Amino acid sequence: MPSLELTVRALEYAFYAAGAFFFLAGSVGLVRFPDVYTRLHALTKSDNLGLGLVCVGLAVRSGSAIIALKLLVIWLLVLVAGATACYLVAEAARSAGVKPWTREAQR
């Protein structure tokens, strides 16, 4: 049935588009946010969601359970690595005495 295939295809691309949107938003945050700590927020959280959405799209495309499972494992491994790297960068910045940006200091 071609209409079903079309629906699945549309769904797949909707996930890619949503994933790309969050990667883009994370990159915008990286440029716009004022200091290392706020930039880490942008990177960890939007990339987590962006990669998750791309993985869901790929899983839909594959239509295979083992590949879907593999994509899930890849997502989880990247999450663990991302959150750990994020902690290490934040801790190194704090230990080096990098002052956090605050809204009051701007007024």
Added chain:
Amino acid sequence: MMTLTSLRRFLVRWIVIAAVWWIISEGDGSSLWLGALVALAAAALSMSLRPDGIPGLSPLGALRFAGYFLVNSVLGGVDVAMRALKPSMPIDPRFVSYPLRLTDVSARVLFANTLSLLPGTLSAQLSGDTLVVHALDCSGDVIGEIAQVEERVAGVFGIALAEASGGAV
């Protein structure tokens, strides 16, 4: 000397890591012998880095946590994307010190990493019994939200949390 408990831990880690290899290789059995060897080395390294096991595991708590994590990591991504894209860039960041109720190291690591992926919070420093968290917007009840995440993490390991001892700053 290797006790029976640490032998069991070693075997469990070996099996879990080998299973990850098996999934990554898409269930292809032909490379499993290599995977088993690499997993053996990884399990040995894991035992030397952290010989202690986890305090327990509640399957129901883990399942609840997975659902909670999935929903909130979507909210976390949407939240930070909105703040980054809005022209006014509504952020009001601050460090908050959170007195940890979790005592187990594995539970603390899961807690700290989870916080970094949930809306508005980022773990910055774990020293003693205090976790320093960077909050992207301190206008809400940040401490209350952090405490909620801690309870979810405790649920994964089937740990009951005591009342918070110190006041939060």
